[in-house]
Amino acid sequence: MRRFPFLLVDAFADKPLHGNPCAVLLDADSLTEAEMQAIARETNQAETAFVLHSDTCDFKVRYFTPAEEIPLAGHPTLATTCALIDTGRFKLTGEKTSLTLELKVGPIPVEIYSENARLKRIVMNQPAPIFLATYDPQEVMPVFGLSAKDVLPGYPVQTVSTGTPQLMIPLQNLEALRRSQMDVTAYNALRAKSDFFSPHLFCLSGITPEGTTFARQFGTPPDLPEDPFTGSATGGMAAYLWHYGLLEKPAFMAEQGHWMHRPGQGWVEVIGPREAIQGVRVGGMAVVILRGELAL
Numbered sequence: 001m002r003r004f005p006f007l008l009v010d011a012f013a014d015k016p017l018h019g020n021p022c023a024v025l026l027d028a029d030s031l032t033e034a035e036m037q038a039i040a041r042e043t044n045q046a047e048t049a050f051v052l053h054s055d056t057c058d059f060k061v062r063y064f065t066p067a068e069e070i071p072l073a074g075h076p077t078l079a080t081t082c083a084l085i086d087t088g089r090f091k092l093t094g095e096k097t098s099l100t101l102e103l104k105v106g107p108i109p110v111e112i113y114s115e116n117a118r119l120k121r122i123v124m125n126q127p128a129p130i131f132l133a134t135y136d137p138q139e140v141m142p143v144f145g146l147s148a149k150d151v152l153p154g155y156p157v158q159t160v161s162t163g164t165p166q167l168m169i170p171l172q173n174l175e176a177l178r179r180s181q182m183d184v185t186a187y188n189a190l191r192a193k194s195d196f197f198s199p200h201l202f203c204l205s206g207i208t209p210e211g212t213t214f215a216r217q218f219g220t221p222p223d224l225p226e227d228p229f230t231g232s233a234t235g236g237m238a239a240y241l242w243h244y245g246l247l248e249k250p251a252f253m254a255e256q257g258h259w260m261h262r263p264g265q266g267w268v269e270v271i272g273p274r275e276a277i278q279g280v281r282v283g284g285m286a287v288v289i290l291r292g293e294l295a296l
Contacts, residue, residue, distance in 0.1 A: 001295050004028060005087060008045075008290035009079035012229040012256075012264035016289045019257065019264035020229040022079035023048040025294060026087065028062075033069070039294065040064035046219075046227050049076040051084070057102035059084065066222040070197065071104035072163030074231010074266070074282050077124045081110050082286035085119065092117055105163040111283075121267065123283030124231065128272075129239035132159035133195050140169065143190055144201065144218075145181040152203070155244055159196040160236040162280050166217075167196040168240045171203045174214060178259065182218045182225075200233040204246060210265065211255035212247075213237065228257035229264030235280040242270040243277060 005026040013019025023043040028036070028050040040048040047063045047070070054060035061080050063073045080101065084090040090099055097112045111123040135157045137148035151157065152170040159165050171177050180201050187199075202215035215237060217227040234254045241247045251269040258264075265284060272278035 002030060004031075004294045004296075006292050006294045007083045007086065007288055009082050009286050009288050011075035011078040011082070011286040012231065012266050012284040013287055014285040016287050018262060019284070019286075020075040020227065020262065021045055021289075022076045024051065024076075024080050024083040025049070026051045026083065026089065028052050035296070036062060036064050037069070041066045041222060044224075046224050047073050047076045049080045051080060054102040057100040057107050058090065059099070060102040062104070065219075066224075069104070070164055072108070072126070072232050074124060074126075074234060075229055077101065077108065077110065077231065078122045078284060078286045081112060081122045082119065082288060085112070086288045086291075092119075103163075119285070121283050122286055123267070123281050126162035126232070126235040126280045126282060128162070128279050129236060129243070129277055130161045130165075131243070132161060132165060134158045135167070135194070140167075140190065143183055143186045144169070144199070145179060145183070146171075146176060150176040155246070158240070159194070160240050162232065162235040162239060164232045165196045166230075166233040166236045167194070167199040168237060169199060169201045170240070170246075171201055173203055174205050177201055177203050177214065177216055180216055182220075184220050187218070188220060198233070200230065200237055202237055204241075206253065207255050207258045207263070210253045212252035213241070213254045214258075215254065215256045216259075217256070226260060228260050228262035229266065230256065231266060231282050234266050234268060235282045238268045238270050238280050238282070239277050243274055245274065
């Protein structure tokens with residue numbers, strides 16, 4: 001029987017049972033891709049991370065939703081880093097420590113900030129954004145129980161990728177965001193002819209005084225119907241907001257998950273001028289809430 005160290009980590013949260021939970025399996029080199037996918041279905045988290053040996057980076061990591069593998073994800077990156085620190089596989093040195101994770105999209109630098117060996121913030125660096133297809137709000141918004149009038153006037157519904165393509169849907173206010181409800185059949189038909197992995201609906205209003213944005217991210221079975229906090233999409237959203245002049249400053253606090261009773265916060269910074277963004281930094285806290293082993 002094979003046994004694998006297993007942790008459950010809440011990411012984009014500074015306390016247990018907040019933010020977005022992620023299952024992390026260490027020493028996963030002997031697992032096949034089919035086994036990884038089956039384990040992701042078993043854990044039934046938004047994503048499950050599998051840590052492997054890397055010849056080029058500190059660690060190699062693969063991320064799976066219950067339905068499929070994805071090239072880049074934010075909260076599993078924070079969760080994996082936290083798990084590596086918690087198990088002693090990666091040591092903190094000083095107030096700032098760096099490591100590099102080998103993901104499907106390539107090497108991703110991660111910065112860990114600490115004080116007296118206590119974790120303060122994990123920051124992932126996402127690649128420069130790619131602005132992809134735009135969509136007719138008349139076609140897209142009914143999929144989410146909304147109308148074209150709910151879209152922020154003058155701004156496109158557009159796919160943006162900082163590693164994973166996400167459909168950016170800017171809404172006018174929190175009220176429209178709360179009304180959002182996905183029609184799974186209509187969404188599957190839209191996605192089948194589109195270029196995005198999942199939709200990210202957001203508005204320029206935080207839930208707390210610290211927040212600049214609030215967002216919701218939907219999925220379809222066997223993936224979870226809604227994601228508590230989506231790090232990759234938050235990076236794409238930040239690039240969208242900066243590119244289209246909707247942010248006065250390139251750094252802000254993004255919020256998500258509060259209506260799911262999983263409040264999450266992510267610090268975000270866009271790097272570079274609006275017309276030539278070089279990358280996005282997305283960071284937050286992470287907390288281990290479960291340690292054990294998975295036996296196969």
